[in-house]
Amino acid sequence: xxxxxxxxxxxxxxxxxxxxxxxxxxxxxxxxxxxxxxxxxxxxxxxxxxxxxxxxxxxxxxxxxxxxxxxxxxxxxxxxxxxxxxxxxxxxxxxxxxxxxxxxxxxxxxxxxxxx
Numbered sequence: 702x703x704x705x706x707x708x709x710x711x712x713x714x715x716x717x718x719x720x721x722x723x724x725x726x727x728x729x730x731x732x733x734x735x736x737x738x739x740x741x742x743x744x745x746x747x748x749x750x751x752x753x754x755x756x757x758x759x760x761x762x763x764x765x766x767x768x769x770x771x772x773x774x775x776x777x778x779x780x781x782x783x784x785x786x787x788x789x790x791x792x793x794x795x796x797x798x799x800x801x802x803x804x805x806x807x808x809x810x811x812x813x814x815x816x817x
Contacts, residue, residue, distance in 0.1 A: 702808075702809065703756070703809060703810055704752045704753075704755040704756045704805045704809030704810070704811065705748075705749065705805075706752070706809075707805050707809045708747075708748035708750075708752025708755065708801055708804075708805045709745055709752060711800070711801050711804050711805075712744035712745050712748020712751070712752075712797065712801050713745050713748065714744070715744055715797040715800060715801065716744020716745065716747070716748075716797060717737055717741045719744065719794060719796075719797050720736045720737030720739065720741060721737060722793050723737075729786070743775050743776070743797075744801075747768070747771050747772055747775055747797060747798050748801050748805075750771050751771055751801045751805055752805050754767050755805035756809070759811065760806070761803070761806045761807060764802045764803070764805060765799060765802045766802070767802055768798040768799050768801050768802015768805070769795060769798050769799045769802060770798070772795045772796070772797050772798015772799060772801070772802075773791060775798070776791040776792075776794025776798075777794075
């Protein structure tokens with residue numbers, strides 16, 4: 702599977718799990734559906750960016766760092782829009798980016814180019 706596809710799939714799955722962590726914040730439980738959808742979209746966006754970065758740069762440490770930064774940035778922007786719950790949003794969002802960054806570099810296949 703290509704690096705962008707792994708990024709998108711894993712980003713969507715982990716984004717949904719990230720959204721489900723809102724269950725542990727009783728004040729927002731009534732908004733859980735919207736949070737899961739928003740977190741899934743955030744995970745897909747992160748997965749696309751990280752996947753294409755991994756396709757271009759073939760370095761595990763740099764890929765992990767890029768994933769960490771993308772996840773943290775998207776989570777921070779989400780927390781700013783919510784006006785609160787910074788720790789509850791930024792920590793899992795950053796972890797999603799870190800895991801997707803690792804997985805795309807480690808397990809994604811780089812297309813083979815023919816030498817002509």
